[in-house]
Amino acid sequence: MTPRLLFILLLLAAMLSLGLGLTSGSLPLAPGEVGRALLGQGDSATVEVVQQLRLPRVLAAFACGGLLALAGVLLQALLRNPLADPYILGVSGGAAVGALAAMLLGAGLAATQFSSLGGALLAIVAVFGLGFRRGERNIYRLLLTGVVLSAGCGALVSLLLTLAQFEQVKGMLFWLMGDLSHPEGVLFAWLVLLAVGLCAAIFSGGLDVLAGGLDKAAVLGLAVGRWQAVLYFAAALLTVSALQLGGSIGFVGLMMPHAIRLFGISVHRWLVPLAVLLGGSFLVLADTLARTLWSPLQLPVGVFTALLGVPVLLWLLGRR
Amino acid sequence: MLRTQNLTVAIGGKIICRELSFSIRPGECWGVLGQNGVGKTTLLRTLAGLHQPQVGEVSCAGQPLQDYARRDLARRLGVLLQNEDGEFWGSVLDYVLLGRFPYRTALFGYSAQDEEIAQRALAQMELGELAQRPLNSLSGGECQRATIAQALAQQAQYYLLDEPLQHLDLRHQQQAMRLFMQQRKQGCGLLMVLHDTLWAQRCCDHVLLMFPDGTLQHGAARELLTRGNLEALYQCPLGETEVDGERCFIPGV
Numbered sequence: 001m002t003p004r005l006l007f008i009l010l011l012l013a014a015m016l017s018l019g020l021g022l023t024s025g026s027l028p029l030a031p032g033e034v035g036r037a038l039l040g041q042g043d044s045a046t047v048e049v050v051q052q053l054r055l056p057r058v059l060a061a062f063a064c065g066g067l068l069a070l071a072g073v074l075l076q077a078l079l080r081n082p083l084a085d086p087y088i089l090g091v092s093g094g095a096a097v098g099a100l101a102a103m104l105l106g107a108g109l110a111a112t113q114f115s116s117l118g119g120a121l122l123a124i125v126a127v128f129g130l131g132f133r134r135g136e137r138n139i140y141r142l143l144l145t146g147v148v149l150s151a152g153c154g155a156l157v158s159l160l161l162t163l164a165q166f167e168q169v170k171g172m173l174f175w176l177m178g179d180l181s182h183p184e185g186v187l188f189a190w191l192v193l194l195a196v197g198l199c200a201a202i203f204s205g206g207l208d209v210l211a212g213g214l215d216k217a218a219v220l221g222l223a224v225g226r227w228q229a230v231l232y233f234a235a236a237l238l239t240v241s242a243l244q245l246g247g248s249i250g251f252v253g254l255m256m257p258h259a260i261r262l263f264g265i266s267v268h269r270w271l272v273p274l275a276v277l278l279g280g281s282f283l284v285l286a287d288t289l290a291r292t293l294w295s296p297l298q299l300p301v302g303v304f305t306a307l308l309g310v311p312v313l314l315w316l317l318g319r320r
Numbered sequence: 321m322l323r324t325q326n327l328t329v330a331i332g333g334k335i336i337c338r339e340l341s342f343s344i345r346p347g348e349c350w351g352v353l354g355q356n357g358v359g360k361t362t363l364l365r366t367l368a369g370l371h372q373p374q375v376g377e378v379s380c381a382g383q384p385l386q387d388y389a390r391r392d393l394a395r396r397l398g399v400l401l402q403n404e405d406g407e408f409w410g411s412v413l414d415y416v417l418l419g420r421f422p423y424r425t426a427l428f429g430y431s432a433q434d435e436e437i438a439q440r441a442l443a444q445m446e447l448g449e450l451a452q453r454p455l456n457s458l459s460g461g462e463c464q465r466a467t468i469a470q471a472l473a474q475q476a477q478y479y480l481l482d483e484p485l486q487h488l489d490l491r492h493q494q495q496a497m498r499l500f501m502q503q504r505k506q507g508c509g510l511l512m513v514l515h516d517t518l519w520a521q522r523c524c525d526h527v528l529l530m531f532p533d534g535t536l537q538h539g540a541a542r543e544l545l546t547r548g549n550l551e552a553l554y555q556c557p558l559g560e561t562e563v564d565g566e567r568c569f570i571p572g573v
């Protein structure tokens with residue numbers, strides 16, 4: 001399949017998934033009703049459901065999926081490791097500790113978000129400072145520092161869960177498994193996605209060169225150290241933005257870039273937009289299923305990303 | 321001119337060379353010979369600006385390497401590394417196109433001219449039919465040919481080639497050497513690390529011999545590639561024969 005054809009198909013898939021997300025729910029709506037509600041026409045209950053509940057949620061889900069997929073693409077190029085995902089460098093671990101600590105102290109939604117942001121930023125600075133010390137760019141040390149910090153955060157998360165009251169645990173587990181029911185900062189997330197996505201597409205040649213190895217990149221004219229630092233912080237920004245939207249949603253960042261590569265597309269000028277479209281559509285679909293399948297019970301979206309993604313990817317892997 | 325001045329290079333506390341000064345002029349081909357682990361690759365990496373010398377400097381066209389922006393340097397100096405530390409997931413054509421990265425001006429992707437140059441380099445290395453195959457599905461020899469095609473696509477003025485013939489069969493060794501000699505005729509300066517003394521004798525006008533005791537000799541290939549020098553270099557007895565009027569040294573068994 002050519003990249004252009006896949007791009008068109010994924011664009012259609014994105015529109016379809018957004019449409020499905022807007023029409024599905026405890027109040028099923030016809031596409032025409034959704035269209036009118038988006039324009040502010042029709043009965044007020046429908047307008048409120050579409051404009052206040054479903055639209056922000058599908059936009060949040062799409063942005064979150066796109067952010068995670070793009071972070072995965074950038075980190076796999078930076079670390080030259082196919083197992084790299086947005087959480088490998090400890091960002092989600094720091095965010096989880098921050099969020100759960102705030103929940104344990106009985107903080108509200110805003111304070112929890114703020115605390116998770118603080119935890120993520122602390123992790124970003126700590127990993128960069130320890131991993132890239134003295135200006136020496138050792139990618140393995142960076143990776144190991146991130147993995148060690150993640151392990152430490154994992155232990156702290158277990159401790160916080162143990163210390164939490166029984167009624168607090170459910171909220172904590174939802175945050176840990178990923179939940180898009182209270183998206184905050186959707187506009188900011190879209191701006192980050194568009195800005196970083198555009199930059200990544202424009203500078204995609206550098207990403208290709210970097211994926212070929214550090215010495216190779218240097219002899220082909222890439223300022224390797226500067227690129228590594230920029231990529232690290234860009235990926236961290238994408239991950240933090242995604243965490244703020246939907247907590248820690250696994251699978252998307254790791255597997256979306258590989259799903260595109262399984263179509264034989266590896267150059268970043270295509271990989272970047274295609275992974276963003278696939279990640280966004282995929283998360284909208286997963287979130288729609290998570291909130292409708294056992295309605296009115298809403299399940300954590302992170303469970304569905306894995307349940308949907310694993311069989312599809314195993315099938316794709318089996319084909320090639 | 322690619323020039324080293326009073327170059328002292330060390331790696332892991334081991335001195336590779338002391339106060340080495342030599343120049344590669346346009347149209348010259350230098351061979352670097354020596355046993356495994358003697359520091360040939362480290363010396364080449366120093367010449368490429370990838371390893372910092374303890375003392376001295378390397379300059380290209382009169383300007384120290386560290387004063388170049390990496391992109392400008394990449395237009396002048398092409399480097400073929402012995403081992404690449406990355407895993408490239410794209411096609412053979414995508415990989416060869418990376419050689420055009422120093423010239424890339426298009427916002428998205430490469431220009432038609434860049435693609436044409438990459439396709440030509442692929443054809444020169446007989447890889448045209450494999451252009452769309454994933455690079456990681458090629459054999460070792462085919463990968464090496466793709467690496468050579470990438471270096472050729474770079475259209476540099478000087479080339480530093482670390483074991484350019486590794487993994488290649490005789491036919492493709494000859495083909496690669498012909499292409500390098502074409503570059504030389506067109507005015508490129510070449511330095512290649514070689515293990516095959518026959519190719520050094522045939523293609524190099526200058527050689528740099530790195531002896532096991534840490535001493536170095538450099539000069540005209542005809543003068544330095546003697547049986548005595550090569551036996552001291554590799555610390556093994558050699559036989560001597562003559563093929564097409566040229567002296568050849570072969571290891572005794």
